[in-house]
Amino acid sequence: MRARITALYACFLLSGVAALIYEIVWQRMLTLVFGVSAWSIAAILTAYMAGLALGAWIFGRWADRIRNAARAYALVELAIALTSLAVSLFGIDPLMRVYVHLASSLEHGFYLTHLIRFALALAVFIVPCTLIGATMPFMGRLITRWCGSLGIGFGRFYAVNTCGAVVGAGLAGFALIRFIGMHAAIYVGMGANLLAGVMALVAAGATAHWTTPAPAPAEPDAEEPHPAHPMRPLLILAAIAGLTGLGYEVSWSRLLAVYTLNSVYVFTMLLTVFLAALAIGSGLAAYLLRRRPGSAAGAAAGVQIALAMTAPLVLAATRWAKELGYEYLRDSALAVFRLEYEVVFVVVFVPAVLLGMTLPLLAALLPGGAQAPGRSVAALYAWNSMGCIVGAAVTGVVLIPLAGLRATLMIFALINFAAGCYIATRWPRSPHVAPQGAPDHTSPILAVVNFIRYLLSRHLIPTTAVLLVGLALLTPVGAHFIRPPGNQGDAILYYAEGNNSIVHISGFEMDGRLHRTLYVDSQSVAGDTEQLITDQKMLAHLPLLLHPDPQLALTVGFGTGGTSYSMLLHDVVTHCVEIERDVPAGARYFLAQNHGVVGLEAGLDPGRRDFRLILDDARSWLELAPKPYDVIVDDLTSLQYRGNGNLYTRECFQLIKDRLTPDGIGCAWVPITGIDAEPLRMVVRTFQTVFPHTSVWYFNNTVNDFIVLVGTPDRLSIDLDDWARRMADPYLARDLQEVGLDDPFRLAACLLLDEHEARCFSGDGRIHTDDQPLLDYLTHAGVYHESLAGNLRLMLACQRQQGGDVPVALGGVTPIDVAAEWDLWRRATQYVLEGHALHREGQDEAAMNAYNRAFEMIPDDATLARLAGRQPH
Numbered sequence: 001m002r003a004r005i006t007a008l009y010a011c012f013l014l015s016g017v018a019a020l021i022y023e024i025v026w027q028r029m030l031t032l033v034f035g036v037s038a039w040s041i042a043a044i045l046t047a048y049m050a051g052l053a054l055g056a057w058i059f060g061r062w063a064d065r066i067r068n069a070a071r072a073y074a075l076v077e078l079a080i081a082l083t084s085l086a087v088s089l090f091g092i093d094p095l096m097r098v099y100v101h102l103a104s105s106l107e108h109g110f111y112l113t114h115l116i117r118f119a120l121a122l123a124v125f126i127v128p129c130t131l132i133g134a135t136m137p138f139m140g141r142l143i144t145r146w147c148g149s150l151g152i153g154f155g156r157f158y159a160v161n162t163c164g165a166v167v168g169a170g171l172a173g174f175a176l177i178r179f180i181g182m183h184a185a186i187y188v189g190m191g192a193n194l195l196a197g198v199m200a201l202v203a204a205g206a207t208a209h210w211t212t213p214a215p216a217p218a219e220p221d222a223e224e225p226h227p228a229h230p231m232r233p234l235l236i237l238a239a240i241a242g243l244t245g246l247g248y249e250v251s252w253s254r255l256l257a258v259y260t261l262n263s264v265y266v267f268t269m270l271l272t273v274f275l276a277a278l279a280i281g282s283g284l285a286a287y288l289l290r291r292r293p294g295s296a297a298g299a300a301a302g303v304q305i306a307l308a309m310t311a312p313l314v315l316a317a318t319r320w321a322k323e324l325g326y327e328y329l330r331d332s333a334l335a336v337f338r339l340e341y342e343v344v345f346v347v348v349f350v351p352a353v354l355l356g357m358t359l360p361l362l363a364a365l366l367p368g369g370a371q372a373p374g375r376s377v378a379a380l381y382a383w384n385s386m387g388c389i390v391g392a393a394v395t396g397v398v399l400i401p402l403a404g405l406r407a408t409l410m411i412f413a414l415i416n417f418a419a420g421c422y423i424a425t426r427w428p429r430s431p432h433v434a435p436q437g438a439p440d441h442t443s444p445i446l447a448v449v450n451f452i453r454y455l456l457s458r459h460l461i462p463t464t465a466v467l468l469v470g471l472a473l474l475t476p477v478g479a480h481f482i483r484p485p486g487n488q489g490d491a492i493l494y495y496a497e498g499n500n501s502i503v504h505i506s507g508f509e510m511d512g513r514l515h516r517t518l519y520v521d522s523q524s525v526a527g528d529t530e531q532l533i534t535d536q537k538m539l540a541h542l543p544l545l546l547h548p549d550p551q552l553a554l555t556v557g558f559g560t561g562g563t564s565y566s567m568l569l570h571d572v573v574t575h576c577v578e579i580e581r582d583v584p585a586g587a588r589y590f591l592a593q594n595h596g597v598v599g600l601e602a603g604l605d606p607g608r609r610d611f612r613l614i615l616d617d618a619r620s621w622l623e624l625a626p627k628p629y630d631v632i633v634d635d636l637t638s639l640q641y642r643g644n645g646n647l648y649t650r651e652c653f654q655l656i657k658d659r660l661t662p663d664g665i666g667c668a669w670v671p672i673t674g675i676d677a678e679p680l681r682m683v684v685r686t687f688q689t690v691f692p693h694t695s696v697w698y699f700n701n702t703v704n705d706f707i708v709l710v711g712t713p714d715r716l717s718i719d720l721d722d723w724a725r726r727m728a729d730p731y732l733a734r735d736l737q738e739v740g741l742d743d744p745f746r747l748a749a750c751l752l753l754d755e756h757e758a759r760c761f762s763g764d765g766r767i768h769t770d771d772q773p774l775l776d777y778l779t780h781a782g783v784y785h786e787s788l789a790g791n792l793r794l795m796l797a798c799q800r801q802q803g804g805d806v807p808v809a810l811g812g813v814t815p816i817d818v819a820a821e822w823d824l825w826r827r828a829t830q831y832v833l834e835g836h837a838l839h840r841e842g843q844d845e846a847a848m849n850a851y852n853r854a855f856e857m858i859p860d861d862a863t864l865a866r867l868a869g870r871q872p873h
Helices: 002-034 038-063 069-090 092-105 110-147 150-179 182-203 231-259 264-291 293-322 333-365 373-403 405-426 444-457 461-472 530-546 562-568 584-594 618-624 644-648 650-658 677-690 720-727 730-737 744-748 755-762 774-778 788-802 815-840 844-857 862-868
Strands: 491-497 502-510 513-520 523-527 552-556 573-578 611-615 629-634 660-671 694-697 706-711 751-753
Touching: 002 038, 002 069, 002 092, 002 110, 002 150, 002 182, 002 264, 002 618, 038 069, 038 110, 038 373, 069 092, 069 110, 069 182, 092 110, 092 618, 110 150, 110 373, 150 182, 150 264, 150 333, 150 373, 150 774, 231 264, 231 293, 231 333, 231 373, 231 405, 231 502, 264 293, 264 333, 264 774, 293 333, 293 405, 293 461, 333 373, 373 405, 405 461, 491 584, 502 584, 513 584, 523 530, 530 552, 530 562, 530 629, 530 660, 530 706, 530 720, 530 730, 530 744, 552 562, 562 573, 562 584, 618 644, 618 650, 629 650, 644 650, 644 774, 650 660, 650 677, 660 677, 677 694, 677 706, 677 755, 677 774, 677 788, 694 755, 720 730, 720 744, 744 815, 751 755, 751 788, 755 788, 788 815, 815 844, 815 862, 844 862
Parallel strands: 552 573, 552 629, 573 611, 629 660
Antiparallel strands: 491 502, 502 513, 513 523, 660 706, 694 706, 694 751
């Protein structure tokens, strides 16, 4: 008998492994269709949890009536394997086509779009998630009939199943997707389900063992101590536990996005710590109920009140997290990984343990739970899942934007506190409980529980309420959840907690001037320093100048609005897609860059026909865009930031190409610092698989931390005569002059690698794909790694080796003169780039020598004169 029980526990473990592999992989697959906005993720999570609730509710009615529960459970596990495989292989692509058709053809608004996403996600998830939810009532019946108590049985199987979920989350998030890809990860989950099903079938061999409760001499008599308890309030409390649990998880993820590097690893860290703590809490509840069968009500009340106290403590912990110095760990990816895990542990572990104790304690209070365990577990789990649906749906998209993170966490704390008070006053003390204040020397856990019960029995709830208020004051109203930049004296000019991220603008003094920088989750994305202005302007000017006659252009990411403004100077209709509404809402602080392009007086309505701001995920919009673009610019800030890697996969680049006109140009911003050579080669290599005619540009007017990849329909050809004519426009000339790139030859000299040189640099190797997003992992801890000098020199070596031969033309000048001038600029630029590399390495004297050699070759150039510290001749 015990061998079969052990086998069933192994099945529950494998079931948890598979469920989390599916959840992580499916969520990532669907974000590639719907995008990574808070609304899209909420729709996906809501659909997933709805399937779990439906499965528990439907199969809970049958679980207690089926003669051989183990065999039924085995068949469910086998069905999960088959349906999950079918969904993963044959459900996602048709879903994308249906979504694009519906969203493109229907007259819909913002909310209808997300309703469509939820409905389609539910259609995909409904069958496998219903079956996953169906496993819970069968687990409850099989274990409860053996141990004799619903509370103990629920605690045990839930702990084991959640331990499996920890393993599944760790495998999928840390290893499987990286090393074998998402579709292969589904096969691993399928194998876990199949193995669980086969083991359950073997354990079900003797039907009698599962139709009649077996004796359990090692377990105490644990009949429900309060048979008269109504069921509905307990189910509502289970829903509240789900609501606050998902609400806390979403809020924690928003805080961790600021106080970690927010890479793909951090999401997995959050899941593994959260699930491990749930398993520990569930096991602790089962242990407590075994030792003190009548302690469920008091323990449940104490757990809810203690959970309320953790919310303000988590907020207070952000003061400590602000001081973390990831930049000092730049040489050790393992050290960064460990520090991030420590931050996640501090924020998540204790409250998640308390969350894990909640459901088993409520299960112990259900009337008649031991007699109908399958139905009781199904009801408890279904209501809990419905609470999770509400938590997932409202926290990120409603509560945080409207009330803020602090208020959101305190709202959940008050809900937990009210639930604890309700339990303490609704369910009287059990006769099994020791007298008030009586010491319990058997376990420190029981001693703590008894102490909490003692406080409650003494009517000290007002005291705990005062304590909650006092803890809340540790984090004052209006607190900013940001990680300070390098300049500790920065003034916060703008702060907003949006749907997807925390946005703030800081002001600081540098070189006698007041500068401003825009941060998203405390990562710099735009500003008014020379480097950032160059970034914004040239991402517009370069591809539009390379296109012979652009009419419609798209830029991904609003930033300060500078790129959109510079695009409009070319008399093209400009679209800008931005995922976070609060980024363009701060545009008034960068009027010198955007010149009021978004129409500030009208909020986010630009009030002009040639500019359109689209609040959506970039990939989602590229799927839905009604017209092809002449130029598309993929402008991001960091490859390691979670979700950004989706815009650098082969499939995304192909989507960009498919949305271009036949002579259209694709353009991608790529960092060259904070990224090692091999990941950088991988980005270029991936871009080349879609755009064979790829050139690499580096704007050498200052030490810039990025390159720009340009994909043209044919081999690159620079028409300097056309450039000179178009750059003569006074507005365009003034905009280019701000960054010292208003001369056609000087701008052309920013070509770092032509098509052949770029292939020399990228070489052969693996590429970054939707199925196997390697860059998400390879760039995790590189954001503070200074790699500009090394990467520049590697690209320069390819330039010298290949000896670029880009065709240039200038009307009225002989080709020989053009070739000589072009060769002069190419050689001078090599000295400039070497100077930039030396400057970044701290060798300022050697850098100045390199700049001077370039200036001596072209002494009339103002930018070279400035770099060399001299006056142009």
